[in-house]
Amino acid sequence: MKINLPFSRNLRHQLRQLAKWIAIITPLAIVVGSLNAFFLWLLGKATDFRISTYEQHAWIIYLLPLAGVAIVWVYRKFGKNAEGGNNLIMDEIHKPGGGVPGRMSPFVLFSTVITHLFGGSAGREGTAVQIGGATAQQLGNLLKLDEDDTRLILTAGVAAGFGSIFGTPFTGAIFALEVLTIGKIKFNAIIPALFASVIGNFVTTAWGTHHSHNKLINITDKISVQFNENLHYLDISLIIGKIIIAGMAFGLAGYLFGELTHKVKDTLKAKVKNPYLIPVIGGVVVIIAVNLLGNYDYIGIGVKAYREGGVGINTAFQEGGAEWYSWITKLVLTAITLGSGFKGGEVTPLFFVGATLGNTMAGLLDAPVALFAALGFIGVFAAATNTPLACTIMGVELFGSEYLLYFAIACYTAYYFSGHTGIYASQKVAVPKH
């Protein structure tokens, strides 16, 4: 009776491969983690300048159209195919072709900061993912990696970008694989992606960056209805029923966000001849909206409310912390900002839309507010990006394990009801949802 141990045959090959990837991924993750730390620092400064410590600078919003023109001009003049953004990176992972241009990284970094400085409504994960992807491509070119290895390093770059921007490394690795195709995950790149995401997050944190969500929101403490082991089975069934109903709403909101962003972009492109007029229109609409609303709650990153009685992601976890129209207002303003040429991610706005919609659904369904805000936070994101697994895991990384099952039910319900599109045009459908 002879047992073949795996190392008798291929341990040397395996270790050599491991060493190779460690040598490739470590510098990649250090660069991406550092760039993201710089980006987050700059983003914080821009947001603070506009609204927090110096509220007198809030007038800067009136320069938003001009800032948009500058961004469009720079991308048109010098951007080459950097405009392709996240979709270009996904295309290159599906089938390596022309490559991701190195300039994508600084371009998206600074134009995102400008968007936030002047009060556009946008996020940051798109920026982080593009920094990750573009850096990975440059390193891949330098090392003359072949097609398969290029795919792996690009995926690792996306994982490092995503994982380090939100402080959720395992989510980053799963997201990078799950986002490529609907209904299927291929795990070929999981080891490099996980490694890149861990190191990337490590480096971002080591630079002293604080992730805004971490620890900010302790839903377990805030949940108003006590869930304990003595909870009657009927109560648990009832809460699950409510989660499914809310999950359907999250799914439709995620779908709506994707569709609206695409439509705004396509319509403006088709109807407006002068490309520089597009950001002007977008900027003016945002200015009008801000004046109608009478506050700055729905522009910028939206993580915190900067005024007494304001709405932000953080307030959505408390009763009365969101208006009934909060979610749709943020959704529309973000679609207009991103659809008219400004830069930034979609995910933080999706968190805002989800958390405030969760707050509203909790009121309608007589459910615990903090829990439903958390479910919306991850559920709308799951729906818009078709990544229910990554979002369930993100729920655990941000809010703890106690409600893991509720996270899963909300994310998968939202995913099921969000159609086959989503915010990424380059995402492929491997297995239809229904």
Next chain:
Amino acid sequence: MKINLPFSRNLRHQLRQLAKWIAIITPLAIVVGSLNAFFLWLLGKATDFRISTYEQHAWIIYLLPLAGVAIVWVYRKFGKNAEGGNNLIMDEIHKPGGGVPGRMSPFVLFSTVITHLFGGSAGREGTAVQIGGATAQQLGNLLKLDEDDTRLILTAGVAAGFGSIFGTPFTGAIFALEVLTIGKIKFNAIIPALFASVIGNFVTTAWGTHHSHNKLINITDKISVQFNENLHYLDISLIIGKIIIAGMAFGLAGYLFGELTHKVKDTLKAKVKNPYLIPVIGGVVVIIAVNLLGNYDYIGIGVKAYREGGVGINTAFQEGGAEWYSWITKLVLTAITLGSGFKGGEVTPLFFVGATLGNTMAGLLDAPVALFAALGFIGVFAAATNTPLACTIMGVELFGSEYLLYFAIACYTAYYFSGHTGIYASQKVAVPKH
């Protein structure tokens, strides 16, 4: 500008499909959850009878060879292809053919209880999965489901079985999908699987069944080294380095377990002409081992140590709670028990092997014992079944979210170093690991 809402086209189709699956899965999950509650109750009684409350019955181990003959006889005489077990279910999901026989469910339930009553070293998840799969097939036949729907209901049955036996519903759903192929997950059955797993676990719990791992092991309280935010980056790097080394050991242990189980089975089959002699040999070896060891720690389910100073899964989380030879002893005894015709699962023994190996590795590497026992608990299982994602999630469902990232690193490292075989012969390789 017109937004197509998903319900304008296919909401009716979607809701009809949902209603259909709810109508199919609900009774399935209720039956599987109830059968598993009954199985766990009976298993508890059998274990207690042999060793816990009435230690005078420990002599029953001398009847183990006879019990084995009875099991082999019943399976040969009446079992038809029920012998195929988990692999048969996986084959039917890959490509529905002759179907899973209904008798698999009672056969495996009672023969597992007999294996445990007479002191074989085995687990229970195989039994639960077979109960789930066989019940699903019967329901599918009754409803005359087509091939695609049969695949889905079988997957849901496996999820319900796995989720309810360990009290880990999300793990159950992911496991049922992940176990089918190495390196790829197809999410077509995720909604039915998740639904089945949630209801199944709900029903098992409602019958008053207590899952032995839940809450038993609170590693967060037990960790001897304090992990806090002030921990130096060097300390964190060091602990991650140690986890990777331990993960390699977990991977090799999982690989060894799979290989040894197959080899014992094949060798006995090839060398021993009389099929009834096989369980006699296996039983006698177990009896000799117990006498050499001088205790009953390494037979049966092994969740708890039943004597002062004994070894069980629970003791492995404490310093000095395992011997250096604990892991290999349990590994060999389980391979002999299952390889010689007794019935039961592999997973709880894998937990035992992993937790005790983790305990030993913690000693060698000067690392926190409770954490490394937890990492081994899930890591060896991940390696032997090639399901690192399900095992990472199981870590969260059992031990909380605080160490999620360490769980992921341990499971994926173990998976990477465990070769392409594993305990399930019917598992396919979609994407090679390296």
